[in-house]
């Protein structure tokens with residue numbers, strides 16, 4: 001009957017390992033040596049060996065997931081390889097780096113806007129015309145108002161003058177009626 005330590009050593013044994021249990025337990029040391037001898041003695045069939053060697057990455061000491069060996073379309077292969085590559089920061093596009101492009105872009109936008117909205121010169125003239133028309137309308141209205149007010153003032157002044165004239169007439173008439181009385185007193 002094997003001790004638990006011996007059982008564990010034998011179940012986890014890999015050829016070539018120098019575990020402390022192997023050094024302290026002669027039975028397990030003999031077991032390990034026998035297994036190693038047997039592994040060395042049993043040669044792999046050449047066909048199997050070549051097939052095993054042909055597995056991509058099998059000869060690599062640091063095995064990795066191999067790229068698929070089936071023919072891939074070139075763009076897809078590029079993209080798959082590119083996934084692993086470290087991503088470099090892309091340079092800014094030329095139209096951002098050069099102000100010339102910005103000027104050209106604003107010119108293009110202006111041209112497109114003028115196509116969409118009309119000729120800017122014509123638009124400006126139209127705006128100026130509308131402005132002057134509005135101003136002249138306001139001016140006409142103001143003139144009318146002033147004329148009206150002036151007329152009213154003049155009319156009311158004429159009216160007051162007329163009434164004053166009437167009053168003066170009345171007053172002179174009454175003075176004239178008093179004239180004989182005054183003359184009699186003076187005599």
Ligand SMILES: [Zn+2]
Nearest residue numbers: 005006025028
């Ligand atoms: Zn043992």
